[in-house]
Amino acid sequence: MDDQRPETADPTAAHEPAVPEVDLPGDAFDAVLDSLDDRDPDEILRFEGFSVARGAEGADEDLSGDAADAYRLDPADGDRRTGLTERDLHEALSERAAAVTDWYVFERVVGEFGPRRAFLRWIEDADGETVETRYAALAEGIERAWGELKITATVTDRGERRYDVRHADDAGIPVDELDAYEDPLDARDLVTFDEKGRYRPLKTAPSLAGGWVFPDLGPRDLYETVETIYPATVANWHREREDELDVTHWRETMERQSGIYGVVKTWDRGEGHEHVDWVAEACCDDSQCLKRREWEYDEDTDLDVDGGDGAFPCREPCSVVVSAARKWTRLESEQPRTYEFDLTPSEKEQVEDIIDAVADGRTDEIREADTKEGANRYRTRFLRAKLFDEDGNLGGVPTEPDEE
Amino acid sequence: MQSLVIVAHGSHLNPESSAPTYDHADTIRATGAFDEVRTGFWKEEPHFREVLRTVEGDEIYVVPLFISEGYFTEQVIPRELRLAGWDVSEWGSDGLSADQATLVAEDIDREVHYCGPVGTHRAMADVIVRRAESVTDDPDVGDGFGLAVVGHGTERNENSAKAIEYHADRIAERDRFDEVKALYMDEDPEVDDLPEHFESDDVVLVPLFIADGYHTQEDIPEDVGLCEDHTEGYDVPETVDGTRIWYAGAVGTEPLTADVVLERAADAGADLGTALDDVRETTRVATGD
Numbered sequence: 001m002d003d004q005r006p007e008t009a010d011p012t013a014a015h016e017p018a019v020p021e022v023d024l025p026g027d028a029f030d031a032v033l034d035s036l037d038d039r040d041p042d043e044i045l046r047f048e049g050f051s052v053a054r055g056a057e058g059a060d061e062d063l064s065g066d067a068a069d070a071y072r073l074d075p076a077d078g079d080r081r082t083g084l085t086e087r088d089l090h091e092a093l094s095e096r097a098a099a100v101t102d103w104y105v106f107e108r109v110v111g112e113f114g115p116r117r118a119f120l121r122w123i124e125d126a127d128g129e130t131v132e133t134r135y136a137a138l139a140e141g142i143e144r145a146w147g148e149l150k151i152t153a154t155v156t157d158r159g160e161r162r163y164d165v166r167h168a169d170d171a172g173i174p175v176d177e178l179d180a181y182e183d184p185l186d187a188r189d190l191v192t193f194d195e196k197g198r199y200r201p202l203k204t205a206p207s208l209a210g211g212w213v214f215p216d217l218g219p220r221d222l223y224e225t226v227e228t229i230y231p232a233t234v235a236n237w238h239r240e241r242e243d244e245l246d247v248t249h250w251r252e253t254m255e256r257q258s259g260i261y262g263v264v265k266t267w268d269r270g271e272g273h274e275h276v277d278w279v280a281e282a283c284c285d286d287s288q289c290l291k292r293r294e295w296e297y298d299e300d301t302d303l304d305v306d307g308g309d310g311a312f313p314c315r316e317p318c319s320v321v322v323s324a325a326r327k328w329t330r331l332e333s334e335q336p337r338t339y340e341f342d343l344t345p346s347e348k349e350q351v352e353d354i355i356d357a358v359a360d361g362r363t364d365e366i367r368e369a370d371t372k373e374g375a376n377r378y379r380t381r382f383l384r385a386k387l388f389d390e391d392g393n394l395g396g397v398p399t400e401p402d403e404e
Numbered sequence: 405m406q407s408l409v410i411v412a413h414g415s416h417l418n419p420e421s422s423a424p425t426y427d428h429a430d431t432i433r434a435t436g437a438f439d440e441v442r443t444g445f446w447k448e449e450p451h452f453r454e455v456l457r458t459v460e461g462d463e464i465y466v467v468p469l470f471i472s473e474g475y476f477t478e479q480v481i482p483r484e485l486r487l488a489g490w491d492v493s494e495w496g497s498d499g500l501s502a503d504q505a506t507l508v509a510e511d512i513d514r515e516v517h518y519c520g521p522v523g524t525h526r527a528m529a530d531v532i533v534r535r536a537e538s539v540t541d542d543p544d545v546g547d548g549f550g551l552a553v554v555g556h557g558t559e560r561n562e563n564s565a566k567a568i569e570y571h572a573d574r575i576a577e578r579d580r581f582d583e584v585k586a587l588y589m590d591e592d593p594e595v596d597d598l599p600e601h602f603e604s605d606d607v608v609l610v611p612l613f614i615a616d617g618y619h620t621q622e623d624i625p626e627d628v629g630l631c632e633d634h635t636e637g638y639d640v641p642e643t644v645d646g647t648r649i650w651y652a653g654a655v656g657t658e659p660l661t662a663d664v665v666l667e668r669a670a671d672a673g674a675d676l677g678t679a680l681d682d683v684r685e686t687t688r689v690a691t692g693d
């Protein structure tokens with residue numbers, strides 16, 4: 001079968017990554033022995049493509065006394081199939097070190113905890129690809145995106161997984177040109193402030209600063225690093241994959257609030273959800289938050305705004321949104337009034353430009369002398385000088401009519 | 405597998421609010437008493453609503469890093485953690501004696517031990533004293549010193565005044581400081597008139613707050629007269645009306661607070677080995693030799 005494949009006929013044919021040579025580390029072999037010890041004889045331990053069990057099978061009566069300590073291999077693929085000594089077993093497993101180390105990584109190093117296991121398996125598509133394909137891909141480096149992170153998974157010649165985590169913007173930068181960290185908890189300091197030194201109230205805002213790298217993490221530490229940078233995102237992503245994501249919609253979330261936030265309940269007046277569309281557009285857009293909003297107005301009523309494309313879901317309005325909603329509840333209880341003052345067409349457009357620039361966080365990008373930009377500082381100062389009276393009233397019109 | 409979850413307020417505006425939570429979590433991690441130590445917040449992430457789903461263990465101790473029993477510990481946290489069947493009577497507390505309640509957290513369908521807040525534990529008195537030692541840089545401070553324990557009065561929450569009084573009384577019983585007084589920010593005896601309440605020339609002022617923030621960095625220093633405006637800063641000690649005031653800042657930033665977190669978990673049945681002794685030792689004020 002194999003020899004029917006044109007192996008070297010065309011050197012330009014799709015580059016097939018080579019499967020790396022893997023040595024079987026002692027701790028992986030010991031874990032296999034432990035695991036067999038914990039099993040009843042005849043209860044098999046499965047690896048990809050073969051299995052191992054303790055004890056002799058019925059057919060091998062000649063093994064007599066030592067039978068219980070012997071191992072067997074199935075399928076044996078040319079190796080001795082039954083009555084293997086520990087040494088034989090070691091030899092056989094060394095031949096199959098990729099599959100054994102793969103088992104060891106997920107069963108012993110990564111462990112059972114659902115979110116962690118699912119995340120680490122997802123990184124290398126362990127539920128879709130064979131060990132051989134994965135090890136070949138890992139040898140070249142498997143890259144995954146998670147929010148603004150770029151995760152690169154590799155495998156050592158002992159079958160251990162190593163991960164490089166950094167800001168996606170720092171892709172390709174040599175490790176020694178970045179600040180390198182080892183302890184996942186150090187990530188706490190990396191997520192506290194944005195590039196301009198401003199406090200980040202929302203960890204999933206796309207404002208993660210770069211310039212750092214965790215160049216050589218093991219599987220558990222990778223999970224902890226991601227958990228520190230984007231808390232609970234893996235857990236929620238995992239629930240979603242299991243079809244168990246518990247979404248709490250807007251109405252229910254607001255109903256639950258108490259204390260100073262209790263007032264937000266009164267914002268929903270049974271007159272539609274336009275106000276919530278605005279909240280979602282203001283706060284949950286991908287430009288503001290990397291979570292994919294899965295909550296809607298209520299179970300039966302979707303918002304008119306798209307939830308975004310994030311890898312991980314948002315299952316209920318977050319505390320930043322609830323706090324802002326409290327403010328809006330008060331502001332939106334005001335009645336509109338008609339104010340009369342004159343603007344030139346360019347001034348009206350300039351007001352729009354200023355609102356856009358603030359809303360899109362672009363004010364810092366507008367150059368000082370670029371007076372073509374409506375939100376330029378000189379333009380804005382000019383507008384203020386021209387249109388504000390000494391009390392700061394736009395167009396000289398007081399906010400409250402009786403202020404005059 | 406034994407897990408500790410420290411829940412705290414946090415802030416949308418500044419990092420100081422969660423800093424003590426992280427510090428104490430780190431101190432406890434270093435003892436190795438728990439297989440995992442997680443933190444959850446009201447205003448940061450992971451939120452109370454989602455922190456439990458990040459927890460792997462099956463023996464879970466939730467300790468609120470809050471000063472008193474009240475709105476947060478009795479309503480918000482149990483609701484957000486989804487503690488099935490929670491009722492404040494589970495704690496059977498008089499406002500100071502909450503210990504723990506074992507309830508199923510619906511979020512994860514596992515039992516958690518929901519502990520009383522750090523601030524009302526008797527060991528908090530030791531932290532207040534330790535805070536006085538830190539700020540004076542004297543492990544034997546007491547002689548010739550007064551101690552003022554300061555916090556909100558009954559206006560916001562009647563239990564907050566109770567906690568302040570409780571610790572002040574306990575420390576007074578030790579006869580270590582010449583005088584110990586409970587003072588309040590919004591009622592008599594008021595912290596504004598601190599020198600009037602003390603005869604000692606030196607008074608250590610320890611605010612019973614978990615983290616530094618508006619109250620401890622702006623409100624109290626200005627009210628006490630350490631400075632006209634907090635932006636000017638102040639010295640430690642600072643003399644006000646002839647009294648040298650050693651302003652300690654939030655007691656919850658004192659490393660020994662980690663010990664009280666552990667005490668809470670221990671009271672709820674956590675197996676801590678030597679962690680309590682370890683923390684008491686590693687957080688000590690150096691004696692200078």
Ligand code: SF4
Nearest residue numbers: 283284289314317318
């Ligand atoms: S509510 Fe909106 S802003 Fe908050 S975490 Fe979810 S998607 Fe992000």
